[in-house]
Amino acid sequence: xxxxxxxxxxxxxxxxxxxxxxxxxxxxxxxxxxxxxxxxxxxxxxxxxxxxxxxxxxxxxxxxxxxxxxxxxxxxxxxxxxxxxxxxxxxxxxxxxxxxxxxxxxxxxxxxxxxxxxxxxxxxxxxxxxxxxxxxxxxxxxxxxxxxxxxxxxxxxxxxxxxxxxxxxxxxxxxxxxxxxxxxxxxxxxxxxxxxxxxxxxxxxxxxxxxxxxxxxxxxxxxxxxxxxxxxxxxxxxxxxxxxxxxxxxxxxxxxxxxxxxxxxxxxxxxxxxxxxxxxxxxxxxxxxxxxxxxxxxxxxxxxxxxxxxxxxxx
Ligand code: SF4
Ligand code: SF4
Numbered sequence: 001x002x003x004x005x006x007x008x009x010x011x012x013x014x015x016x017x018x019x020x021x022x023x024x025x026x027x028x029x030x031x032x033x034x035x036x037x038x039x040x041x042x043x044x045x046x047x048x049x050x051x052x053x054x055x056x057x058x059x060x061x062x063x064x065x066x067x068x069x070x071x072x073x074x075x076x077x078x079x080x081x082x083x084x085x086x087x088x089x090x091x092x093x094x095x096x097x098x099x100x101x102x103x104x105x106x107x108x109x110x111x112x113x114x115x116x117x118x119x120x121x122x123x124x125x126x127x128x129x130x131x132x133x134x135x136x137x138x139x140x141x142x143x144x145x146x147x148x149x150x151x152x153x154x155x156x157x158x159x160x161x162x163x164x165x166x167x168x169x170x171x172x173x174x175x176x177x178x179x180x181x182x183x184x185x186x187x188x189x190x191x192x193x194x195x196x197x198x199x200x201x202x203x204x205x206x207x208x209x210x211x212x213x214x215x216x217x218x219x220x221x222x223x224x225x226x227x228x229x230x231x232x233x234x235x236x237x238x239x240x241x242x243x244x245x246x247x248x249x250x251x252x253x254x255x256x257x258x259x260x261x262x263x264x265x266x267x268x269x270x271x272x273x274x275x276x277x278x279x280x281x282x283x284x285x286x287x288x289x290x291x292x293x294x295x296x297x298x299x300x301x302x303x304x305x306x307x308x309x310x311x312x313x314x315x
Contacts, residue, residue, distance in 0.1 A: 008049035008128060009059050009173070015131035016063055019044040025063060026113075027052060028074040028125070031081055035074065035125045039117070042072060045125045053086035057096045057194065058173035064097070064109050065181035071110045078114075092193045099191035168240075171195075175237055178262060185263035197241040198260040199234050201273040205253035206298045207232070207289035211245035220245055221270055228278050230289065233270035236260045251298070 016025060026045040028035035029052045035045055048054070052073060064071055073094055078087040094112045101109050126132060174194070189196055199220075207230045212222035219239035224230050246254040253274075264271065279290040281297035283304075288297040296304060 007054040009055060011128040011131075012046060012048055012055065012059065013062055013066075015046050015126055015128045016044075016068065017066070018131040019046070019126055023068065024070045024072065025068040026072040026074060027055075029077075029081075031083070032074055032077045034077075036122050037116075037120045038074070038113070038123060039072065040119065040121045040123075042123055045123050046128055047125050048128050051081075051083055051086050053083075053089050053093075055093065056170035056173065057093050057100070057191075058170055058177050060093065060097045060110055061100070061174070061181060062177045064101070065177060069109065073110065073112045075112045075114050076116055096191045096193040100189065171237065171240070175265060179266050185261065185266070187262045189259050189262060189265060191259075194259075195241045196236070196260055196265065197239060198236065198257045198264065199239065199245070199273065200255055200257045201232055201253045202255070203253075203274075204251040205232065205249075205274045205289060206251055207274070207276070207278060207287070208250075208298075210248050210250075211254055214248050215239075215245050216242065220273075224278065224287075227287075229276065230278050231275040232273045234273050235270045236264045236267060 012027075019025070024039075024042045024044075026035075026038060026042045028045060028047050030048055030050050032047065035047050038045065052075075060071060060073075073090065075087060075090060078090070081087075091112060094110055097110045178189075207222075209222035209230075209232075212220040212232065217238045217240055219235045221233045221235070222230065223233070241256075246252075246256070274289075277290045278287040279295075280287055281300050282295040283300040284297060286297045286299070294301070
């Protein structure tokens with residue numbers, strides 16, 4: 001069953017789409033005491049349904065890639081807010097989008113407004129829940145179509161199920177918006193706060209498959225296409241950079257290798273980290289990655305080198 005998003009993103013995107021000319025769009029939270037007062041260059045101010053912490057990088061990117069050239073995020077009232085702890089998270093989201101935009105466009109496309117300034121004026125404010133009504137909708141001619149268009153915001157990301165549903169909703173939205181917004185597939189996603197990573201596995205990998213079994217997101221896949229071969233593959237989009245896989249890999253074969261490219265994030269097929277042949281351990285029969293002149297699996301080799309290893313207290 002697929003539940004609709006309740007975080008206000010669809011309302012915000014829908015409202016932004018209906019405000020018409022909006023080169024400069026301003027976002028304020030539901031608790032902002034005076035969103036109507038602000039910079040004169042703003043074309044439209046939208047008051048969200050709740051705290052701005054609900055909006056991840058994908059939402060800001062979505063706005064910036066669908067008509068808005070400059071996005072102002074109002075944080076000037078956050079220090080007085082009773083929610084209080086959200087500010088660092090919202091600032092991180094803004095910083096993440098600025099880092100992403102710094103590679104291809106103007107980083108100043110999104111700015112956080114942290115303090116009032118002289119010369120502010122009164123502007124009208126749209127409520128995200130109550131977007132402006134177009135004449136078409138007023139007369140009800142295309143009401144069904146417009147509702148359908150509104151609910152299509154992030155539709156790809158929201159409707160994914162089963163095999164294609166990878167990672168939490170914010171990740172799916174991010175992939176959806178990056179995939180449609182940028183044609184530069186070789187762009188490296190250099191930005192903090194995205195929980196993205198590129199993993200590599202070196203030749204110390206013994207093909208035990210532990211990393212794939214423990215990965216909570218199914219980002220690592222260990223398969224044995226034939227009895228004598230194995231493949232360890234990685235789904236960049238599903239990995240949340242939790243580090244669990246590397247911590248359980250006894251030979252320390254898994255390592256982080258910077259940030260992925262957009263092409264890697266959007267890849268439909270898992271990326272092969274290691275593939276090779278398997279051989280059977282001379283002693284216990286377990287199958288492991290075949291290495292020249294090695295006839296014992298890593299556990300039997302360890303026990304041979306130190307027969308009391310399993311009785312020792314771990315260091
Ligand atoms: S990377 Fe490490 S945990 Fe994963 S299969 Fe290879 S040896 Fe095992
Ligand atoms: S870092 Fe976490 S999510 Fe990513 S592959 Fe490793 S265990 Fe899976």
